Amino acid sequence: MTEPNSDATEPVMREVPIDWEALENAFENNAPEVHSYLQTMSGDVIRIVDGVADPQTHARIASDPRYLRIEAVSSREQYRWMERYIPTVEDPKLRERLEVSIDGKGAFRRFKDVLMAFGPERERWFTYRSERLRTFMEAWLAAHNIKAVPRTEWSVPPAEPEAVTAPEGEQVPPAGAVAPESHDLRRGRNIESLRQRLHDHADALGPRDLESVVAFADFLKARRTARSFAHHHPTHHGHRDELTSDVPPDEARDDESDLRDDGSEPDMPAPDGGSDQDK
DSSP, X not given: OOOOOTTOOOOOOEEEOOOHHHHHHHHHOOOTTEEEEEETTTOOEEEEEXXXXXXXXXXXXXXXXXXXXXXXXXXXXXXXHHHHHGXXXXXXXXXXXXXHHTSSTTHHHHHHHHHHTOHHHXXXXXXXXXHHHHHHHHHHHHHTTEEEOOOOOXXXXXXXXXXOOOOTTOOOOXXXXXXXXXXXXXXXXXXXXXXXXXXXHHHHOOHHHHHHHHHHHHHHHHHHHHHHHHHHOTTSTTSOOOSSOSOOHHHHOOOOOOOSTTOOOOOEEOTTSSEEOOO
């Protein structure tokens, strides 16, 4: 009998607090000008856009062993998801419309446009798509010996009230008296109000206007990521390198493969091998 090889050991799994939402966005965005990396210590996902990011910064991240290049799910595989999903739709008229929508160029966009008017079915598609993406992500993490662990939620304990000494001639409000709202509280309420206004505007916009809004939001998000990266890497040449620059959103736009709320579509090949991008 052949003795088992005692030198063979199982690979050590690295525990990483994965940002699942950011990783999912990276896996479904296969636009050629977008490059995504997983920071294997923090679990954060860095997105770099050609023509927007500093090439030297991109090269530094690509060569850093702490960053792992994320390969997005192919457009052909994502097209198969639509093909497999359509037979599960119960409404025969909607099912027929979806079958027509994925025929030829512009399939991803037409599929999304049809579902825009069917809220429950659209949500069911999101769930179906997320499940497929989750399977790919978990297999990818396992292939790189990464074990996903929960991310730490940091909370700031409330500060204890300090004793207040009133200046001479003034009275201290009695305990339990209602004090004026703090600046932070007013600011928090203002942010929530702005979010609600943005949500209301989004409900009233058409697909093309939504694409413009999402493109600008992507630009702002990329710029924030750049500043965050520069903040955590301050030792390079004594200045802060940014992944993106302050350019108009039209120049910073990267076409997403997300058929979700962002109203965007990937630059993907259709089943016949052509480009699946609307002209």
